[in-house]
Amino acid sequence: MSQLAIAWRLARRELRGGLQGFRIFLLCLALGVGAIAAVGSVRAAIEAGLEREGATILGGDAELRFTYRFAEPDERAWIDEAAGAVSEIVDFRSMAVAGEGASSERALTQVKGIDDQWPLVGAAEFEPTMDVTTILDGADGLPGGAMERILADRLDLEPGDRFRLGVQEFVLMAYLDHEPDGVTSQFGVGPRTLVATTALEQSQLLGPGTLFDVAYRVTLREGDSIDRLRSAVEDRFAGAGVRFRDSGRGAPGVARFVERIGAFLILVGLAGLAVGGVGVSAAVRAYLDGKTPVIATLKTLGAEGRVIFATYFLQIGVLTSAGIAAGLLLGALVPLAAAPLITAFLPVPFAAGIHLAPLAEAALYGALTALVFTLWPLARVEQVHAAALFRGIGAQARGWPRVRYLLAMVLALGALVGAATWFAEVWQLAIGTAAGILGALVLLSGAALALRFLARRLSRLRALRGRTALRLALGAVGNPHEGVVAVVLSLGLGLTVLATVGQIDTNLRSAIARDLPRSVPSYFFIDIQNDQRDAFLDRLRANPAVSEVDTAPQLRGIVSAINDRPAREWGDHWVLRGDRGITYADAMPDGTNLVEGEWWPNDYDGPPLISFSEEEGAELGLELGDRITVNVMGRDITGTIANFRALDFRTGGIGFVMTFNANALAGAPHTHIATVQTGPDGEADILRDMAEAFPNVTAIRVREAVDRVSEALTALAAATSYAAMATLLTGFAVLIGAAAAGERARIFEAAVLKTIGATRARILLSFALRSALMGAAAGSVAIGAGALSAWLILTRVMELSYRFEPVSALIIVAGGVTATLLAGLVFALRPLAARPAHILRAQE
């Protein structure tokens, strides 16, 4: 019989001993794997939903999107010829206005102008129920429209009431409950208003230079393919600034967002698994310590080290598989059970079901984590001597495991980080998280050892004689068998993740609260036509409530090439993604911070020159003299970078990545953008006044936009906190495990203490003090590690300033102390209640 077969037999017999001592092991693995599997399953379900409903989300098999222009008649004719059905959608921001004069109400809305073909795929839902044609036909001789209820409520409108977009009046026919192709616009600036494009012709909202997109959703002709259509579109519209999307990637922005946030939360989940790993390691260590006589007996009977290692490796392997299986069950079933809730909450389709890929990913993480954390204690079974049966000396193996096991641990760790990097795709994030977790573990281990050393020293101080409870507590914390390291590691890592999230969240919030009043304008006005510009500015400046006005021309264009190479070959930088705002200027605008190159002379009329943002330029690897080609309304304009300037988006003022010389763009149709600074009291009056005078101009209230950012931030912080809570929950399980493991020793200790005259209050105080000391140590290190990682993320990744937030930090320490106290005290009850005689007799 092979040695492995013998080991397997022995392992099976040992496993009959039941799960005693392995509940925490299983709980830790199940929670860690379960959290990752759940996040992964939700992500996979969203991605599957996006893919399954790609055509519905996109509104057709494919889409051709024109930036602020309609297709020319010949272009439209080509589209009609190339595709099956075609639906034309116009999308832009505007102000919806209800009422007249001083009592009028206005709100920002995302307008969707549709034709009679909409929707090509899926169905819209209205309240009250009616078809699209009835909505668009309107009533009382006015065209009709539908609005999301939130917008109608804001304007105090009900079906049958009238509202205006620009100068065109509409009748609100129904509330818009669901638009099938609504996913992609969920991140727009305002709630949706649906009207017929033909009804917008008189609205003055779609003038030349106005910011709007026109999408032509198409279905395929019979027998045609997406690939063929794509290549035909690319041939026909090369250089025309037309973007092509197909139903395979109906919502690339949403898909990217889901993928990134999913990857981030899985990485947070990995921190939970690392905490679980600490518990797993502690459980295996305790189990193997208890097995010392068995191991020694097996050695006496002639078992070699590798048979014994294999015996326990197989046992732990079986238990690991059970823990992982429980975690996968949890991770697969929880999203499935919560599917109705998730579907109702999420704005994107959710294909509930069992998704194997994320489960496999979570299982792999679980197996590798278990391997990393159990190899060390397992390797030491080989070092147990048979002499352990005769005497206590050397019974517990100490020292470093053999090199082959250390090598295996390093390999497993490498595989874990490698897998996380591979799956997360954003390698910097994965490596950063792995380094953060490892760094925190090292820091916490060091802190735990230092605490143990310090406690041992302090317990022997003369000054503590007479303070029995404190001396006993310090002595216990200083005892290597008290599990201080496991408690500080597990709780500390959970608290570190929470502290990091807390510090970042509080810093971002206070940055918004601190900086907003002085630097951010009250309103952005967009779509100011050329002939309106002077009158608009005069009217604003005449208003005594206005303290500052800034304005700039605005066009939108797509960077199509850099140094004659297609832009897509320059990577996935946000400047190259989609269309960007660009502006022009003759003289250098006030406040420009030129860092390299020269501004062009006044009335410069040579080949186009560009002033480029320094930071984005550096990220793209641009240098002075590089040529950028921008497609503006279907026309390519190539300019040379004349200078780089520092740009600070955080001020909220007008900032364009690219500024052309005036003569290069002034002839192109364009509009103007203006920012206005005013006190909170003047905001409503200015909006009413300007909207009355310039109905086509759209006002974006900056505070509302910031509120939306804050809301998004809150949601993100909440999602991260949930993932961090899984980490903390696992940490708490480890804590309970450590407290439970120490219960027998504490029962004996309490019995002896009672025998020599200690009161229960004093014993309880001693138990409470040792818990509090460990909790405080874990909390303190968590604050340090959390502050460090928050500082790194805020200053290095987000490029913001960092300020230590003491309130959030104190809550963390208090949480740590409370958690250890609770766990410690729950397991102090039996020791306190036990009768000494009974305990001490049983020990003999």
Added chain:
Amino acid sequence: MTDPVLSLRDVALTLQGNAGPVRILRDISLDIAQGETLALVGPSGSGKSSLLMLMGGLERATAGEVRALGHDLTALNEDALARFRRGNMGVVFQSFHLIPTMTALENVATPLELAGRPDAFERAEAELRAVGLGERVHHYPAQMSGGEQQRVALARAAAPRPAILLADEPTGNLDETTGKAIMDLLLGLRDRHGATLVLVTHAPELAARCDRVIRLRDGQIAGEDRRAQEAAQ
């Protein structure tokens, strides 16, 4: 005298205690012949169990040479010692040291399995019958009395037919009657298989049943007694 089964020359054992090195054994030289029964006696802390451990390769001498069946145990590593014990030595402990998760049968079969015997379980069952536990083969240690557990331990030690049987106070945890029964079994096993038996005991009546008695004091051999053998003759 033929080649001794166990031979110790100038053996010393020093262990590292918390308060510094502790000399457990020194200047031990001893030969034990095949088939001999030898009792190690002496007060607590005199080094009896440690000497037994050295003979079994369970402890490594810090000086001197320990040879068993011609092999220098001090030159073998842990795994080689384990392999050596597999077929050549059986050890019985005062505290039985049965594996609690295994039945009596499995406990006895384990050394046979480790030695690669295909008939491990049949042999184990026969061995258990021989010690009077034929009806309890599927019982776990916790379901047995102390005497029964020690009988399982005896069966386990004897099952591979070892040339050397080592017993550390095999009756120390048992009452007088049970202890006597265990000792009868142990000596019976030795007689049946012709093994060499070394046992540590505090009980003079048990020591008196052995061929030779070695008295230890402060880690040294304080005297040797062959009265038992003479009495037997």
